[in-house]
């Protein structure tokens with residue numbers, strides 16, 4: 306199929322960007338969206354133009370690097386899906402596709418479609434870990450964990466930190482991401498010792514990074530490639546409330 | 554950790570919204586129940602008795618101050634939050650995200666709230682202000698509020714403004730009621746389903762009940 310692409314081009318963080326329109330021809334239905342962009346880039350290189358910069362790594366839906374806002378949807382039109390796993394059969398011949406970077410002040414554009422998501426790393430550094438002593442690892446079976454909790458913790462741990470939730474949210478809120486990280490550890494006994502300081506420090510860091518506040522609209526949950534549930538946000542709120550009521 | 558710190562993060566700001574929001578919901582229950590006395594079909598006798606109690610007894614008059622404080626806190630916090638949230642994205646999208654996963658009214662809380670606020674100002678100037686100024690803002694002589702309602706709601710445009718205000722309030726609550734409990738941390742599926750249905754039912758009942766009041770006077774049902 307032949308497609309028209311409207312792609313955001315921006316030289317660097319400080320430069321003004323604008324949309325450029327490109328034509329790509331003979332795109333197979335079986336290509337992934339990123340392979341289609343590869344075709345565009347090869348074409349640009351042959352023409353002597355600068356290829357479109359975009360983030361990607363695993364190309365199998367597990368790393369969270371690929372970040373494209375495709376026709377108004379982070380990761381494109383499919384549900385529970387990353388850009389790298391979006392296939393061109395989602396489009397038809399003659400379509401015009403608009404591709405934008407994630408938009409949030411906390412995610413400044415590095416170049417073209419690449420944004421700097423290190424704000425997420427700093428949120429994790431503020432408390433998204435457990436401290437363990439060195440020495441022999443304890444036997445996993447010596448720590449009984451309720452099956453429901455293990456499942457819920459695992460579902461929260463699925464978050465790949467892609468930032469689509471922020472991109473979709475009208476408030477550019479990072480609450481779905483944060484709540485996944487907080488829930489994952491709050492549900493497990495290993496997370497217990499740092500449970501209170503974790504939520505307080507991570508919320509403080511999230512605010513420092515300039516993300517907006519959550520208004521429970523649900524746009525994040527609907528766009529999340531890993532189907533992280535909005536329930537986690539309510540759990541985060543509970544963790545926050547419990548930690549603040551019981552702190553000194 | 555001080556209380557000031559607790560309430561000044563983005564999650565803490567939301568807690569203020571939720572706590573004041575639930576407080577205002579409780580006010581609505583009392584307000585709707587008392588006003589329903591207009592349908593006692595006794596020429597406003599029971600309604601005026603209720604209104605007299607609310608206006609002449611010290612306890613509800615002290616609670617009234619709390620109500621104003623609750624409104625002010627809810628409104629000031631909501632605008633601060635809305636501005637902060639808007640500022641978090643200075644360059645917008647070419648193609649709008651649309652409504653995948655979210656209801657239009659959940660994305661329009663500030664707009665709906667502003668309509669409710671404008672309605673509130675009109676409503677207070679229609680009834681609260683004339684009554685309280687007649688009382689010298691203390692515990693003086695009240696006006697006949699039933700007759701005042703009859704008079705006010707004899708004009709069609711006033712009825713339309715009131716019905717529009719009630720519809721906005723209904724949508725505000727359709728999102729706000731369940732959202733407030735999420736903000737307070739209710740995440741058990743069982744309670745969440747219960748509170749969501751209760752919230753939707755409450756929003757519809759409150760909006761219809763309040764809207765029926767001006768309509769009843771205009772149509773001459775009471």
Ligand code: HEM
Pocket residue numbers: 519520521567570571572573574575577578581627628631632634635662663664665666667669670673725726728729730732733734736
């Ligand atoms: C009787 C009147 C009102 C009631 C019962 C009410 C109730 C509520 C409730 C329960 C919430 C949900 C809180 C949460 O999500 O945690 C809420 C949110 C909100 N209210 Fe109100 N409200 C009223 C009036 C107003 C007014 C007059 C305004 C604005 C001028 C306003 C603006 C907002 C905004 C912007 C939100 C969204 C905040 C957020 O979700 O973060 N409300 N309201």
Ligand code: SF4
Pocket residue numbers: 463464465466467468469470471481482485528529530531532533
């Ligand atoms: S919660 Fe979902 S959308 Fe948000 S960062 Fe994690 S995987 Fe991506």
Ligand code: FES
Pocket residue numbers: 360361362363364365366367368369370371387388389390
């Ligand atoms: S490239 Fe790794 S998730 Fe898409």
